[in-house]
Amino acid sequence: MLPSRIPIVHSDPDILGGTPVFVGTRVPFQALIDYLEGGHPLDEFLEDFPSVTREQAIAALDLARDAMLDRVPAA
DSSP states (O other): OOTTOOOOOOTTSSSSOOOOOOOOSBHHHHHHHHHHHHOOOOHHHHHHHHTTTHHHHHHHHHHHHHHHHHHHHOO
């Protein structure tokens, strides 16, 4: 797994108009979410976007999970 201090996804106005993409690629993070929501396995996403590593994809999903859990109010 990638260390948490290494950026996984970033937004740059010069890359796809600021759409959040995987660092070092032009692959939008939303593409990963769309694949998974569509019922496609992670391996299919990685085959279709070989510039994204498995470690990047998993780390991005971990960050998204953590961000969502941080926003859930305590019961």
